[in-house]
Amino acid sequence: xxxxxxxxxxxxxxxxxxxxxxxxxxxxxxxxxxxxxxxxxxxxxxxxxxxxxxxxxxxxxxxxxxxxxxxxxxxxxxxxxxxxxxxxxxxxxxxxxxxxxxxxxxxxxxxxxxxxxxxxxxxxxxxxxxxxxxxxxxxxxxxxxxxxxxxxxxxxxxxxxxxxxxxxxxxxxxxxxxxxxxxxxxxxxxxxxxxxxxxxxxxxxxxxxxxxxxxxxxxxxxxxxxxxxxxxxxxxxxxxxxxxxxxxxxxxxxxxxxxxxxxxxxxxxxxxxxxxxxxxxxxxxxxxxxxxxxxxxxxxxxxxxxxxxxxxxxxxxxxxxxxxxxxxxxxxxxxxxxxxxxxxxxxxxxxxxxxxxxxxxxxxxxxxxxxxxxxxxxxxxxxxxxxxxxxxxxxxxxxxxxxxxxxxxxxxxxxxxxxxxxxxxxxxxxxxxxxxxxxxxxxxxxxxxxxxxxxxxxxxxxxxxxxxxxxxxxxxxxxxxxxxxxxxxxxxxxxx
Amino acid sequence: xxxxxxxxxxxxxxxxxxxxxxxxxxxxxxxxxxxxxxxxxxxxxxxxxxxxxxxxxxxxxxxxxxxxxxxxxxxxxxxxxxxxxxxxxxxxxxxxxxxxxxxxxxxxxxxxxxxxxxxxxxxxxxxxxxxxxxxxxxxxxxxxxxxxxxxxxxxxxxxxxxxxxxxxxxxxxxxxxxxxxxxxxxxxxxxxxxxxxxxxxxxxxxxxxxxxxxxxxxxxxxxxxxxxxxxxxx
Numbered sequence: 001x002x003x004x005x006x007x008x009x010x011x012x013x014x015x016x017x018x019x020x021x022x023x024x025x026x027x028x029x030x031x032x033x034x035x036x037x038x039x040x041x042x043x044x045x046x047x048x049x050x051x052x053x054x055x056x057x058x059x060x061x062x063x064x065x066x067x068x069x070x071x072x073x074x075x076x077x078x079x080x081x082x083x084x085x086x087x088x089x090x091x092x093x094x095x096x097x098x099x100x101x102x103x104x105x106x107x108x109x110x111x112x113x114x115x116x117x118x119x120x121x122x123x124x125x126x127x128x129x130x131x132x133x134x135x136x137x138x139x140x141x142x143x144x145x146x147x148x149x150x151x152x153x154x155x156x157x158x159x160x161x162x163x164x165x166x167x168x169x170x171x172x173x174x175x176x177x178x179x180x181x182x183x184x185x186x187x188x189x190x191x192x193x194x195x196x197x198x199x200x201x202x203x204x205x206x207x208x209x210x211x212x213x214x215x216x217x218x219x220x221x222x223x224x225x226x227x228x229x230x231x232x233x234x235x236x237x238x239x240x241x242x243x244x245x246x247x248x249x250x251x252x253x254x255x256x257x258x259x260x261x262x263x264x265x266x267x268x269x270x271x272x273x274x275x276x277x278x279x280x281x282x283x284x285x286x287x288x289x290x291x292x293x294x295x296x297x298x299x300x301x302x303x304x305x306x307x308x309x310x311x312x313x314x315x316x317x318x319x320x321x322x323x324x325x326x327x328x329x330x331x332x333x334x335x336x337x338x339x340x341x342x343x344x345x346x347x348x349x350x351x352x353x354x355x356x357x358x359x360x361x362x363x364x365x366x367x368x369x370x371x372x373x374x375x376x377x378x379x380x381x382x383x384x385x386x387x388x389x390x391x392x393x394x395x396x397x398x399x400x401x402x403x404x405x406x407x408x409x410x411x412x413x414x415x416x417x418x419x420x421x422x423x424x425x426x427x428x429x430x431x432x433x434x435x436x437x438x439x440x441x442x443x444x445x446x447x448x449x450x451x452x453x454x455x456x457x458x459x460x461x462x463x464x465x466x467x468x469x470x471x472x473x474x475x476x477x478x479x480x481x482x483x484x485x486x487x488x489x490x491x492x493x494x495x496x
Numbered sequence: 497x498x499x500x501x502x503x504x505x506x507x508x509x510x511x512x513x514x515x516x517x518x519x520x521x522x523x524x525x526x527x528x529x530x531x532x533x534x535x536x537x538x539x540x541x542x543x544x545x546x547x548x549x550x551x552x553x554x555x556x557x558x559x560x561x562x563x564x565x566x567x568x569x570x571x572x573x574x575x576x577x578x579x580x581x582x583x584x585x586x587x588x589x590x591x592x593x594x595x596x597x598x599x600x601x602x603x604x605x606x607x608x609x610x611x612x613x614x615x616x617x618x619x620x621x622x623x624x625x626x627x628x629x630x631x632x633x634x635x636x637x638x639x640x641x642x643x644x645x646x647x648x649x650x651x652x653x654x655x656x657x658x659x660x661x662x663x664x665x666x667x668x669x670x671x672x673x674x675x676x677x678x679x680x681x682x683x684x685x686x687x688x689x690x691x692x693x694x695x696x697x698x699x700x701x702x703x704x705x706x707x708x709x710x711x712x713x714x715x716x717x718x719x720x721x722x723x724x725x726x727x728x729x730x
Contacts, residue, residue, distance in 0.1 A: 067602070070640075070650045077654050082557020144555035149594045185499060194507045201511050209519065210594075218586040219527050220594040226518045234511070270506065274514030283567035284597060285584045287525055293517065356571040360563060360601035431601075434576030435618040438604050443646035 030114060031390075037116040038107050039391045041123030043474065045103025046384055048131050050467050052095020055138075057463050059088035061456055068449040078142040086153040087141045093231065094134050094154070094162065097372055099127070100380040101239040102169050105192050107387050108246055109173050112189050113180035117172060126168030133161030149210070149220060151228035151280075156207065163203055170196045187262040191242035194270060198234035202227060218285050222278070229277030232371060233269070240335065240376040241269075241308065243383045247332040249315055251386070252322045257314035265307035272300040279350040282359055298350040301343055309340040325486045327402045331382030334410055338375040342367060345421075357432065362445075363424025366417045374413045381409065381466065388470065389485075394478035396485040401469045403487060408462020416455030423448035526586040532703055541701040544591040549693025552686050553596065556652065563598035564607045564697065568707075578615035579605040580699070582706040588699045603649055610695035633691035634683050635670055642672065655687035 063084045066072050073079040110117055117123065137158035140146070146153040154162075173196035177189065206227035209215050215223065249256050256262055275297035278290045312333070316322075322329045345367055349358055358364070385402065389395045396402060423445040430441045472478060479485055531540045553559070566580035574580060584607055589595035604616040609628070617624035625632060635642060638656050640649040656670070658679045668688070669680040683691070 066650065067648060070648050074651050075653055077556075080556055080652070081650050082560045085560045086557060146554065146557060147594070148554040148559070148596060150559060150597075150599055183499070185503065190503060193503065197504075197507055198511055205515060205519075214527060215523070216527065217529070217589040217592055218595055218597075219523055221597050222522055223519055224594075226514070230514070267506065267510075270510035271513065274510050275517060277514075277518055280599065281597075283571035284565050285586050285588060285595075287522060287586075290518070290522055352571075356567070359567075359572070360599065362600065364599060432573055434573040435620065437618065437621070437646075438577065438616050439644045439646040442602060442648055446648065 034110050034116050035390050038110050041120050042103045042107045043391055044124055044127050045099050049096050049099035050470055052091050053463055054467055056088055056091035056096055057460050059084050059091060063088055064452055064456055068446055083142050086146050087138050090137050090154055097236055104243050104380060104383040105239050106173060108188060108242060109176040109192050112186050113176050115176045115179035122168045123172055126165045129165030130162045133158045133165060149224045151224040159207055170200050188242040188246040190266050191238045195235055195238035202230040202234060222286060225280040226277045233273035236372060236376045240379045243379045244332050244336045247328050247382055247386055251326050251329045252319040257311050261307040261311045265304045268303035272297040282355045295350050298347050301347055305340055305343045312336040324488055328382045328386040330406055331378050335375045335379035342370040342375055357428035358424050361424035361427045362420045366420035366424060370417045374417060388473050392473050392476055394476050394481050397472050397478045399485050399487050401465045405462045405466045408458045412455045412458025412462060416452045419448045419451035529587045529590050542588055542591060545696055547693045547696050549689035552690040553693055559596040559598045561602035563601055563605045565597045566607045580608050584699055585703060585706045587703055606697055607699050609697045611698040611700045630691050633694055634687060637687055638670055656681050656683050
C-alpha cells in the first residue's frame with residue numbers, strides 16, 4: 001500500500017507510462033535532482049507561510065473575540081477592531097495562503113514539467129522580498145496606514161515590494177514550464193500556468209489603475225472588488241485545484257476520471273470565474289447591469305462546480321478507504337468537497353433575493369473563509385504533508401499529530417464557518433424588519449459568536465500541532481524515509 | 497498554434513475579458529460622471545468633503561463595520577430604517593478617494609449620519625435622540641455602551657485625554673466622570689475631527705438618476721430625547 005512512493009507518474013488518462021521509457025531508478029534519480037533543486041526555496045516558502053498562519057490565527061482570535069467583548073484590549077490603538085481585521089486579512093491571504101501556494105506551485109511545476117529549478121537563489125530572494133513587504137504592510141495597517149479601500153487595504157509601497165518579490169517566483173514558474181520534458185500538459189499545469197500569469201496581471205493592473213486620477217470615486221471600489229474576486233478565483237482557487245488534481249490521483253494511484261471534464265472545468269472557471277466580482281457590490285452605487293452580469297456568471301459557475309466535483313468524486317470512487325489511510329488524501333479530498341459546497345453557496349447567495357438578506361452580514365466573511373480556509377488551506381496542508389518528506393528526507397513523526405491537525409482545522413474551521421453563516425442569515429432576516437432595533441439584531445446574533453470562538457480554539461490547536469510538526473521535520477526528526485506516515489497502516493485496517 | 501499557445505491565449509483571453517467587462521466598460525459609463533447642478537437653487541452636488549476626520553475614520557478602520565451606501569427598497573430595509581431617503585449612486589462619491597462604501601454592517605450605515613432626520617431606531621421608538629450633535633458623537637466614541645447598552649462598537653478612549661479640571665468644566669469636557677478626582681475627560685483634536693466628519697455625512701441631496709427628485713427628507717420627530725448630560729456616569 002505504499003502508493004505514495006509509487007514511482008510511475010500518474011498523469012493523464014491518455015498518457016501511458018510506457019511512453020516514457022527510462023527505468024525506475026532513472027526516474028527516481030531525476031525526481032531526487034528536481035526535489036534537491038527546489039528544496040531550500042520551497043521549505044522557506046512553507047516555513048514563512050506557517051509563521052504568517054500563526055500570526056493570522058492570533059489576529060483572527062483577537063478580532064473575533066472583540067466582536068463579543070468590545071472592551072477586550074480596547075485601550076490599545078493597534079488592536080482596535082478596524083485595524084486587527086485588515087491585519088488579519090493581510091497575514092492570512094498574503095502570508096499563509098499566498099506563500100504556501102507559491103511553494104506548492106513551484107514544487108508541482110518542477111515535478112510535473114520534470115524540470116529542475118535553475119536559480120533557487122532567485123526564489124529565495126523573491127520569498128524574502130515578499131515577506132519583507134508583507135511585514136511592512138502589516139505594521140503599516142496596525143499603525144493606521146491602510147489605504148481606505150477595503151479589499152486592497154495594504155499600503156501601496158508595501159504592495160509593490162511584494163509584487164517585485166513575486167516576479168522572481170512567477171518568472172521561475174514560467175521558466176519551469178518552458179523546460180518541460182513532455183508534450184502532454186497535465187491539467188494541474190494549466191491551473192498553475194494560469195495562476196502564475198493571472199496573479200501578476202491582476203495585481204499590476206489593479207494597483208496601476210488605482211494610481212490614475214481618472215479612476216474617480218466608485219470606480220476604485222469596482223477595481224478593488226475585481227481584484228479581490230480575481231485573487232480568490234484566479235490565484236488561490238487555481239493553485240488549490242492544481243494541487244488537488246495532482247495529489248488525489250497521485251496518492252490513490254489512478255488517473256483522473258475524465259480529462260474532458262477537467263478541461264471543461266478549467267475553461268468555464270477561467271471565463272466565468274473572472275466575471276463574478278460585482279456580486280460584492282450588489283445593491284451598491286454601480287450600474288445595475290454590472291451586478292446582473294456577475295450574478296449570471298456566478299450561476300454559470302455551476303459548470304465548473306459539476307465538472308470538477310464529478311471528476312474528484314469519480315476519481316475517488318472505490319478508493320474512499322484512502323481517506324482513512326493517507327493524510328494527504330484526507331486533507332485534499334476534504335478540500336475538494338468544500339470547493340463544491342463553497343461554490344454552491346456562493347451561487348445561491350448571489351441571487352438577488354438571497355443577497356438582499358445576507359449582503360451586509362457576516363455571511364460574506366463566512367463564505368470567503370469557507371473558500372480560503374476549508375477548501376484552499378486544507379488542500380495546501382495536504383500538499384505540504386506530501387511534499388515536505390520529499391524535501392527533507394524523512395517522514396512525518398507522528399500520525400497522531402496529523403490527525404489532531406485535521407480534527408482542529410476541518411471541524412474547527414467548519415464550525416466557525418457554519419456558525420457565521422447562520423448568524424449572517426439570522427441577522428439578515430431580522431434586518432428586513434425596519435422596526436427591529438439595529439443594535440438588538442447584532443446583540444442577538446452575538447449568541448452565535450461563542451460557537452465561532454470554539455471553532456477558532458480548535459483551529460488554533462490544529463495549527464499549533466502542524467507548526468510543531470513542521471519544525472520537527474526541518475530538524476529531520478521523523479520516521480525513516482520510504483514509507484509515508486499513514487493514519488492506519490493497511491494491516492491494522494484489515495483487522496477491523 | 498501549438499497546444500501551449502492555445503493554453504496561453506486562453507489564459508490571457510479570459511483575463512482580458514474580465515478586465516474589459518468589469519473595469520473598462522464601467523469606467524466608460526460612470527468614470528466621467530460630473531456634479532449635478534441644480535438650476536433652480538444654483539447649487540452643485542456633491543461637494544468635496546475635505547474634513548480631516550475622514551483620515552481618522554480610515555485609520556481606525558471604521559469602514560470595516562460601517563457602510564456608506566444606501567440600497568434601493570427592493571434590496572433591503574435601508575431607507576425604512578431611516579438611513580436615507582434615496583439610494584446612493586456613483587455620483588455621490590465622485591470626489592471621494594477612495595469611497596468608504598464598506599461591505600459589512602456590524603454597525604449602522606453612516607451614509608447620511610449627519611443629515612437632518614437620520615435615525616437608527618425604529619420610527620416608533622420614543623427614546624431616540626432628536627439630535628445627534630457633536631457632544632453625542634464624542635460620548636458615543638468614548639464609550640458607545642453609555643448610549644446604546646447592546647452596542648458592540650469598540651470604545652475609542654485613546655482619542656481622549658484626562659486633564660486637571662480648572663475652575664469650571666472645559667467647554668468640550670464629556671459629561672462622564674474621569675477616573676481620578678478633580679480631572680475631566682476632554683477629546684483630542686482627532687476625536688473632534690472624527691465627530692465632525694461623521695456629522696458632515698449627508699447624501700440626501702436629490703439626484704435625477706437616484707429616482708428621488710422630490711424633497712423627501714424624513715420628518716424629524718420631536719420626541720424628547722435624553723441629552724448626553726443625562727449620562728453622568730457609567
